[in-house]
Amino acid sequence: MTEVKDVFNKIKPFIPRDAKGLFLAITIAAFVFSFVFYLVFYPGTKKLFLFESLDNTDLYAESRFIPRNRTGSSLEYFCDELLLGPLSDRYRPLFARGTGMRAFLKKRGGTLYIDLNEKALFQSGISSEPKTGCRLLEQNIRKNYNSVDNIVITMMGREIYGYTD
Structure with a gap:
């Protein structure tokens, strides 16, 4: 007591x-x-995903969480989610269904290399054109990750569109 x-x-x-x-x-x-x-209980970071509309060429945004407990880097997870397409059925996926990354590499200098599989070359009925898909992929990465300076997107190991913004 x-x-x-x-x-x-x-x-x-x-x-x-x-x-x-x-x-x-x-x-x-x-x-x-x-x-x-x-x-x-922090769920993760919120990221903005940009997609084309099915009705017109305007861009629309979806907000999603990148979970804290994941395998790989946040950027790699973000790119995988982006390639899966939008959650809404009113937006166009960037590439045809089944498109995935064959290789993903981010170097110290801020250069990001993404190699997409052969499905990225084809446009399905609802997906964006491949060139537009590459442009949107780059735009999404630049908007959400300031640490990336240069982005090199290849398909099956070959650079398809040589562009820089």
């Missing part, structure tokens, strides 16, 4: 005696609890 009194006497100076102090203590405790809760 004396141990409990000793602990209480030690923390007694920190317990506020008036309503304002109590309110401030509760607010600070709630903030600290919320911050710790946020750090523990």
Whole structure:
């Protein structure tokens, strides 16, 4: 029993005696609890995905989370998600269904190399044209990742469109 009194006497100076102090203590405790809760259960980073509309040539954006617990880099996961296409059925995928990355490499200087498989060369009924798909892929990466300076997109190991923005 004396141990409990000793602990209480030690923390007694920190317990506020008036309503304002109590309110401030509760607010600070709630903030600290919320911050710790946020750090523990942080879902990931929010990224913007740009796609063409099926109805016109305007660009539309989808917002998605890149999960914190993933395999590979955030940029590689982002590119994989982008190649899978939009969540909405009113937007065009960048490339034909089944398009994937054969190789993905980011060098220290900020140069990104992406090699797409043969399916990227073909346009399906609803996908963007391959040149437009490459332009949108580059635009999406530049908008979401400032650390990438140069982007080299190849298909089956060969550079198809030589362009720089």
